[in-house]
Amino acid sequence: MLELHQVHKTYATPQGPLRVLDGVDLSLGAGESLALMGESGSGKSTLLHLAAGLDLPDTGEVRLAGRAISALGEPDRARLRRETVGLVFQQFHLVPSLSVLDNLRLQARLAGVEDPAWSAALIRRLGLAGMERRYPEQLSGGQQQRLAIGRALAPRPALLLADEPTGNLDEATAGEVLELLLELVRQTGATLLMVTHSPRVAAPLDRCLMLSRGRLAPRDASRNDTGANA
Amino acid sequence: MATLLATLLSHYRRHPGQLVMLLLGLWVASALWSGVQAINASARDSYARAEALFSTDLDRLERRDGEALTRDNYLALRLSGVPVSPLLEGTLEAADGTRLTVIGIDPLTLPGSSIFAIAGGTAATGTGDFTDFLTPPWQTQLAPDSLAALGVAPREAQGATPLLADGQRLPPLILAPALPPDTLVMDIAAAALLLAGSGQIASGEQITRLVAAPGALAEAPAGFALTRAEALASPGQLTESFHLNLTALALLSLVVGLFIVQAALGLALEQRLGMLRTLRALGVSGRALVAALALELALLGLIGALAGIAGGVWLARVLLPDVAATLGSLYGAGVGAELRLPWHYWAGGLAVTLGGLLLAGSGVLWRASRLSVLGLGQARAWRAGFHRQLTAMAAGGGVAALAGLALAAWLASQPPGEGLVAGFALVGAMLMASALWLPPLLGLALAGLTHLARRRPLAQWALADLQLQLPRLSLATMALLIALSANLGVSSMVGGFRLTFLEWLDQRLAAELYLRPPAEQFEAIDAWLAEQPEVAERLATARSDAQLLAVEPGGGEADTAVQRPVSVYGITPGATLTPRWPLAATQGSRETAWEAFGRGDIFINEQLAVAEGIGPGDRLRLSSPRGEITLAVAAVYPDYGNPRGQVLMATPYLTERFAAPPGSLGIALAPGADAAALSARLLDAFDLPRDSLIDQDGVKRIATEIFERTFTITRALNALTLGVAALALLASLLAQASERRRRLAPLWALGVPRARLAHLQLAQLGGTALAVGLVAVPLGLAITWGLVAVINVAAFGWRLPLHFFPGEILLTLATAVGVALIAAALPVLRLWRTPPRALLAEEAA
Structure with a gap:
């Protein structure tokens, strides 16, 4: 589903070039789930952006659903993202001027694959029934993130990319949201790549990789650190 | 999508x-x-x-002796094979008081491609019968927009015979959309009946003018003056500058x-x-x-x-x-x-x-x-663009300023009276340069002031905060600057114009009473007035038209051939008029100029002087019924509001040289004379209609009314533009009101009372607006100069004295601050009404 081969990415900073990814190789099969951990600034979000086609690598190749994204123009990358990828952000990024229901259906509508029955089921499963006409600002943080997850899964994407999806939530809410996320991923059969700081969040996933100094390595199982935002 | x-x-x-x-x-x-x-x-x-x-x-034919044309003239010309057609023109009053122009034509002889030449009106309407137009009860052709004055509904118009104010009925109406408004066209016989019935003409023998197809006559028949069609200015040409001004x-x-x-x-x-x-x-x-x-x-x-x-x-x-x-x-x-x-x-x-x-x-x-x-999500990335935008604005302002300088240099190299569009472009460039430079200047000023206010934390905060607001306020301040300076520029121009015009009117209107006597009674009335003890002086006028053929420069250079129609106006120089008549340029002293005028030299108006580059000392060759005459220019005089070039000479000379019929008669009264009593006796003695005599106040009132109406639309548009700018400022402030409240919340938490915060906001905006106003003042005065010295001269041919009005300047500054305070009032009121805790809640959000 997702393959990264010898991906390099460098940013220009006032202090000089900053190498964020230094020859990253990654392969993620259909239905697999992977947690990506690493310190702040280690390049996790950059890797996620490259996987979504939001950014392009300096060198190397990113293949999404069998297509090399560097070979695609911006409109084609946008279409691939629209039809294949669901994105969940730490800051939710809901559209404040759309109602709960409209937010939920937004990506599915954009992709032209809206399924009203599935949307209704999602609303119920997300615990947002009766709140369809509310606006995001009228929801709690946990409800907003559940809605963001619902929006990402409404078009039944093949790949779900989640960037610290519980990073903005308290511990209890984070647990609920994570449980919901994993359940829905299993139900839809989506591949999941999740960026997180928290080993507890990473634990239920099939695999866990550490990003450090621009390279990926299997997480050392002997480490027993706990994330603050689990 | x-x-x-x-x-x-x-x-x-x-x-x-x-x-x-x-x-x-x-x-x-x-x-x-x-x-x-x-x-x-x-x-x-x-x-x-x-x-x-x-x-x-x-082309038009008129009698060289200035007498009115008659049917006999027409018949004599036709019999000798001259292809002319008669026109009879007059005015009739509709039932609602509207004055309608009546034009009587002879469709059988009317030449050229005019709309009636083809089929006597059937071409204009596509309906009706040619015979109906020519024979009783005739037809009245008129445009649909003239119906309202006659009180006729469009559906009932065809064939209606509405009553006029004098009780006469119009011939049956036929709609002709191609006709101008308030104009009735009919057969000359029908027009003669109506005009005779209303007392405007004595008999059906009279005609107003004879017309011929352009170029049909190689020269004027003996005893007649020929005016070519191309020498007649069309209304479209005359009013072009007025419409450009509006545009x-x-x-x-x-x-x-x-x-x-x-x-x-x-x-x-x-x-x-x-x-x-x-x-x-x-x-x-x-x-x-x-x-x-x-x-x-x-x-x-x-x-x-x-x-x-x-x-x-x-x-x-x-x-x-x-x-x-x-x-x-x-x-x-x-x-x-x-x-x-x-x-x-x-x-x-x-x-x-x-x-x-x-x-x-x-x-x-x-x-x-x-x-x-x-x-995209980073507001900082968006705002970073503003700094680049400021640099681009400064550069754009520089380009506009350079364009303005280039236009000014080009205009300076043009003869006076040229470059109307370039004049507007110059004013536009000044406005654009100033508007584009305003935000960078405000940014620099704020940065400097923030540095100066470093020992006063609240003032420093207010100035720094204003810098943060600048990206959103910049467009509104630019709009305010443009509106304020245009307002000051135009109001100074209008104010200066009014002052000059009224002063000029005072000078020109020397007599207390003005009479327009019928031509046949002129001499008798003049003689009667000469015997009245109340009358100090009689100021006879006359007018005619001529063609300016050449200018002979006073310096001895070669003659310049020109072809320009001018009006010739006669005045009576004397103790009443001479000391007051304004002169813009003379060769020697005023006295010398008037002496020369008394000997037969001429004065010309500023329009003519500017248009042809004529000055005192030059000589003009004019066409006259007695052939070409050459006259020396003794002075140039201002002549506001007149769209045409004019030549002034003493009335007796005009009558002699141009065979002009007598015009109006100004009556200057002796000190202490009773104007009302004299008027009553005069009207009574000669059985004159009451409206043939008008007093000086009446003339001034009419002239001032015309003046005020002229600038009604200018003032209305100006006020609306200022209103729009105020709206822009209000909109900008309202748009950022909630964000502003969030910025103010920490200050409240630090112990600054809400009243102080409200005052701070008002001071921030009032100060900004005052700064904008201070920039608008010199810009507005520059615009006044552009309007008066460039655009007015190019558009009308005369230059106004440049007047500055301190009151207008203060009003501009007060308007700037007032507009800003009104615009700021609503957000401040909201701040005032927001409970302090809510401010912090907003901050947390």
């Missing part, structure tokens, strides 16, 4: 104020522009109809309105950066996003433009009567009081508004398209 567009538009559902501001900006910009264009289009339609009428495209003002309003639009668009986009980023992340391509934004723009533009055109038509309906009166009194151009709008008016209105919107929105779209998907 529909989902995308609906998502983008959903922003306005949550921020209806922004939508209102955007549509209001578009509406106002479009309404003012469309209103003026509707007035221009209607006026041009009237001119076109007037020009299509026979009288403007035909320039409307363009100013459009620009100010578009500033609001751009401010609203920028704000709407800035607030939707997060939404744009999310949409991009959800798979919407950058191109699709920009296309959707452009579509949104077009949709809003269409709504705004249609509303604007509707508003413009309403505005034009309100202003058109004043404009029609102005054009009628200034230029003698008949303009219908009803709007007649051609299809291209509607298309043009839409195109200009949508084009303006595209111009205003293109910057926003361009910036949006350049931001990367990952940078």
Whole structure:
């Protein structure tokens, strides 16, 4: 589903070039789930952006659903993202001027694959029934993130990319949201790549990789650190 | 695309104020522009109809002895094979008091391509019978917009015979849309009956003029003067500068309105950066996003433009009567009081508004398209653009200033009276340069002041905070600057004009009473007046027309051949008139000039002097009934409001040289004389109609009324433009009100009372507006100079003295501060009403 081969990415900073990814190789099969951990600034979000086609690598190749994204123009990358990828952000990024229901259906509508029955089921499963006409600002943080997850899964994407999806939530809410996320991923059969700081969040996933100094390595199982935002 | 567009538009559902501001900006910009264009289009339609009428495209014959033409003259000319046609013109009063021009024609002999030449009116209407037009009860041809004055409904118009104010009935009506407004055309016999019935002509023998096809006569028949059609200025030519003036003002309003639009668009986009980023992340391509934004723009533009055109038509309906009166009194151009709008008016209105919107929105779209998907959500990336924008503005201002300098240099190299469009462009360049330089200047000033106020924390905070507001306030301050300076410029020009005009009127109107006696009674009345002890002096006038053939410069250079129609006006120099008559330039002293005038030299008006580069000492060769005559120019005099070149000479000389009939008679009274008693005796003795005698106050009142009406529309447009600028400022402040409250919350938490915070806000905006006002004052005065010294000279041919009015300057500053305080009042009131805890809650949000 997702393959990264010898991906390099460098940013220009006032202090000089900053190498964020230094020859990253990654392969993620259909239905697999992977947690990506690493310190702040280690390049996790950059890797996620490259996987979504939001950014392009300096060198190397990113293949999404069998297509090399560097070979695609911006409109084609946008279409691939629209039809294949669901994105969940730490800051939710809901559209404040759309109602709960409209937010939920937004990506599915954009992709032209809206399924009203599935949307209704999602609303119920997300615990947002009766709140369809509310606006995001009228929801709690946990409800907003559940809605963001619902929006990402409404078009039944093949790949779900989640960037610290519980990073903005308290511990209890984070647990609920994570449980919901994993359940829905299993139900839809989506591949999941999740960026997180928290080993507890990473634990239920099939695999866990550490990003450090621009390279990926299997997480050392002997480490027993706990994330603050689990 | 529909989902995308609906998502983008959903922003306005949550921020209806922004939508209102955007549509209001578009509406106002479009309404003012469309209103003026509707007035221009209607006026041009009237001119076109007037020009299509026979009288403007035909050569004219008049008697050289100045006597009125008669039917015998016509018959004699026709019998000798001269292809002329008679016209009889007069005015009749409709039942509602409207004065209608009656033109009697002989369709059998009327030449050329005029609308009646082909079939005596059937061509104009496509209906009716040629015989019906020629034989009793005849027909009255008129345009549909003349029906209202006659109290006839359009449906009942065909064949109606409405009553006139004097009780006479018009021949049956036939509609002819091609005719000018308030003009009735009929067979010459029918016109003669009506005009004789109303007492305007003594008998059906009289005709007003003889016309011939252009070029049909190689030379004037003996005893007649020939005026070629091309020498007659058409109303369209005469009023061109008036309409250009209106168009320039409307363009100013459009620009100010578009500033609001751009401010609203920028704000709407800035607030939707997060939404744009999310949409991009959800798979919407950058191109699709920009296309959707452009579509949104077009949709809003269409709504705004249609509303604007509707508003413009309403505005034009309100202003058109004043404009029609102005054009009628200034230029003698008949303009219908009803709007007649051609299809291209509607298309043009839409195109200009949508084009303006595209111009205003293109910057926003361009910036949006350049931001990367990952940078879209970062307001900082968006704002960083503002610093680049300031640099670009400073550079743009420099280019506009250079263009202004180049235009000024070019204008200086042109002969006086040239370069009307360049004059407007110069004023436009001055406005643009100043507006573009304003935000960078304000930024620099604020940075300097923030540094100076470092020992006063609250003042330092206020100044630093103002710097942060600058990106959003800059467009509104630019709009305010343009509106204020244009307002000051135009009001100073109008004020100066009024002062000069009234002073000039005082000087020119030396006599206490003015009489227009019938020609046959002139001598008897003059003799009677000479015997009255109350009369100190009789000031006889006369007028004629001539062709200026050549200018012989006083310096001995070669003659310059010209072909220019001029009016010739006779005055009576004497103790009453000579000391008061204003002179703009003389060769020697005033006394020498008047002595020369008394010997037969001439004065010319400033219009003629500017147009042909004539000065005192030059000599003019003029056509006259006695052949070519050469006369020396002794002085140039100001002649405000006259669109034509004029030659002035003593009345006896004019009568002798041009065989002119007597004109009006000014009656200067002896000190202490009873004007009313003399008037009554005079009217009684000669059985004169009451309106043939008018006192000085009456003339002044009429002239002043004309003057005031002339500038009614100018003042209205100016006030509206200032209103639009105030709206722009209010909209900008309201748009950032909630963000401002969040910034103020920490200060409240630190112990600054809410009243102090409210005062701080008022001081911030009042100070900014004052700074804008201070820039607007020199700019406004520069605009006054441009209007007076460049545009006025090019448009009208005369230059006004430059007047500065300290009161207007103070009013400009007060208006600037007042506008800002009014605009700031609502956000401040909201702040005042917000409970302190809520301020912190907003901050937390």
